[in-house]
Amino acid sequence: MSPISRGFHGRHADADVDPSRVPPGQYVTKDFPVLSAGPTPHTPLENWTFSIKQGGQTAKSWSWQEIRDLPSREVTADIHCVTKWSKLDTRWQAVSLDTLLAQVEREARYVLAFSDGGYTTNLPLADVTGGQAWLAYGYDGAPLQPEHGGPARLLVPHLYFWKSAKWVRGLELLVDDEPGFWERYGYNNYGDPWREQRYAGD
Amino acid sequence: MAGTAVRGRLTWQVATVAAVRPETASVRTIELDLQDWGGHQAGQHVDVRLTADDGYVAERSYSIASAPGEPLQLTVERLENGEVSPYLTEELRAGDQIEIRGPIGGYFVWDGDDASTPLLLVAGGSGVVPFRSMLRHRARIGSNVPVRLLYSARRLPDVIYRTELDMAGDGAEVIYTLTREQPPGWAGHSGRVDAALLTEVAWAPDRRPLAFVCGPTAFVEIVAGELVSLGYPPDRIKTERYGGVGAP
């Protein structure tokens, strides 16, 4: 059994937190840890697009300016990372995925989000509609920084944060589910923090 | 239960802090006592694991600062917003226990076996730690290998092991460059390690030198790139990148 390191408590601050806001196994932090599986992409905004693909074709695509011209709102959310940190009341400036998906006729049940650098993550379409998911380009009142996924990332707060793909460039609409990056390497296909669905089979 | 010293196996074992010693305002050396420490090679590192009383676990790696044969020492720099380094540099005290796994690494090591090849050590900030192990080892084995340590730090008070390095003799040269601020009358180098400074300090490639570069990722990339431009074959440059915020 590992000895306890006297006086060590990491970065978390659970003292004033309402426990009902903290999923099982999570520690609340005031920091915003940067986690990354690969190099930080730096796509120039003039080359950046967000696309919805279906059946191998691009169904709809928006330039950076076109995304910025869409109605957006400030979203406040608690976020939960599978590596056990949670951050409460994070503030984002974001466009609802409902706004984007409404512009495409679709026959899909799943989406595979894809990002610069090759990262992917899969979600049921039902989990990225109905006000549950966003394309976020602002964080805490400022433009989203590259280390946190800027210029834009997915924001799906009801699932573990690996589903909120950084540097997202689009969604592929799928009839059949397809595992993304972490899902292929052993993480849970769905990822509900309240049922502690961290790994495959949980 | 102490880790078993089975050859080829690497297990976590409990280490007790024997002593702590400040090196600079944000850097501290920790001396450790272990039951089953089998020794190490200069340049190797250990993994450190801490467990909080609520079960939270954190792991980090630190280069070994002591020479082979000396009691195990680690030198840790306090990183702003760090999770583990503030604990190790401020809270940890003699008698406390941490877990250690090591020694680790067979690439970034110097044994002193090849006496013919001069050594170039280029350190960015706390990247100097494994080089202290190498320099101490060199002295302990009575090696004549010519060695130059080019050590980049922000300001003079940030230089770790300064007294020890200033006493390095017998074919060991230490060259400092201070990147942010220099004391009045400073006769040493200023500014970041660049092509000009390396041209001046690095051994000529025809002497078949072996270079080690250690420090923040960006620092290592720049220095290694410049050494290649100077004519060092890539396989004569060994690199070890530290996490943390940018170059000194």
Add this chain to the structure above:
Amino acid sequence: MTDRHDGPGDLYGPDDSALDGNAIGGLLHEVFGTEMTTAEATCAHCGNTALVAEALAYVRAPGTVMRCRTCTSVLAVVVRRQEINCVDLSGLAALNALSENSGRRSAHSGT
């Protein structure tokens, strides 16, 4: 700080989050039972062979990701699930590690 990229194309800026294979030496020793930073890794994507110590390593993530320094493709991923290491080596065409006794012990993926 000089803006300097080390990845392919203009897409990547200086990447301070990337360490190298030295940083995962302990994990790899645990997985393979031997020192692996001196092992030679051949990328299944671009064919480049380099020492594990020189690979890109991302250690602040839900898993540990080792990438080819030349093309940034994933070489290997280790996900720690309680006491088990789930290891995916499909990005490696070959991995040659120095044997404890002598010579090199090698693993090749079938083609």
